[in-house]
Amino acid sequence: MYRDEIEKQLNERISSISLFRETSCSLLFRVRAGKEYVLKKAKRKNINHEFLNHKTIYHCWLDSKEKLDFKIPALFLQTADKKAYLMEYIDGVNLLDMLLKNNDKAAEVFKLVGKCLHQYHRLATRRLAEKKIDITEHPAVKKLLEGPKAEQLKNYLSLFKQDSYRILLKDFTPSNILVHKNNDIYLVDFQNIYYSAPLYYDLARFIDTTKVFTLVRRPLHFLLRHRRLTRILDGFLEGYGEKLDPAHLRAMQRFHRAEHILSKLDNEKLDAMILKLIYCLIR
Secondary structure (H helix, E strand, C coil): CCHHHHHHHHCCCCCEEEEEEECCCEEEEEEECCCEEEEEEECCCCCHHHHHHHHHHHHHHHHHHHHCCEECCCEEEECCCCCEEEEECCCEEEHHHHHHCCCCCHHHHHHHHHHHHHHHHHHHHHHCHHHCEEHHHCHHHHHHCCCCCHHHHHHHHHCCCHHHEEECCCCCCHHHEEEECCCCEEECCCCCCCEEEECHHHHHHHHHHHHHHHHHHCHHHHHHCHHHHHHHHHHHHHHHCCCCCHHHHHHHHHHHHHHHHHHHHCCCHHHHHHHHHHHHHCC
16 A cells, blocks of 8 residues: 555655554554555554654664663654554564463563563653643543543552652553563654653553553463462562552552553443453452
8 A cells, every 4th residue: 555655755665565463543564665664554543753753762772772662653654644664574472472382481571561661661761741631631640530540540659759650651561561582672653652650650651551461461471470470470560670659550540540541441342341351360
């Protein structure tokens, strides 16, 4: 669909384009030309906002890459209709697949990912401060804070002092972390890069989604290897490298879970009910 446009901009001949992943919002195609690329195409609206976010954080990373343990895929072009963009192809697996395959290096990599998140928080908080948006302005969070559990959720947020606030990755999940075959860590999916919240938000989302995705994808794996999963996630927290308050993490998990369920409720009530049940099971 974009073959001619890509070939013209890259000055390379495409040998193949194949779909390799689909998400709720986008389609990911593997493009083979002079190099290998990923074409990310939005299913409905244009993808310009995400492209600009990716471009912004890529240049922030580029300026400090020698000091960082993570990488950001390079960008090559955006299509004229702004519904797709082309980026570097990463030859590896996402962190969730690594975990589910019982990879011996999973514990080591999860700990490194914790360190990478800490580095990202410092980088983004320093470089994007002028454009930061308080987490209470996020549409789902704003809706929560106007709903029946508003007082409880406001109490959770009141626990955190301003010095604990960082600019978030926001959708920090194991599926959005790629592990290259040479063990380099890549962060992907930058739909939101300006929201400011307690650093515990990204920690809570990562832990919650790792447990949920594992239970949904491999229920027996979750049940039989629960202790291993707990150790690996504890290693992730250790890798973050700051003294963390377990009570603050639990409070932010309650906050995040309410938001996560609400986000599902807006699209599919059955999915929201299932997610609510899962959170009861992994409490």
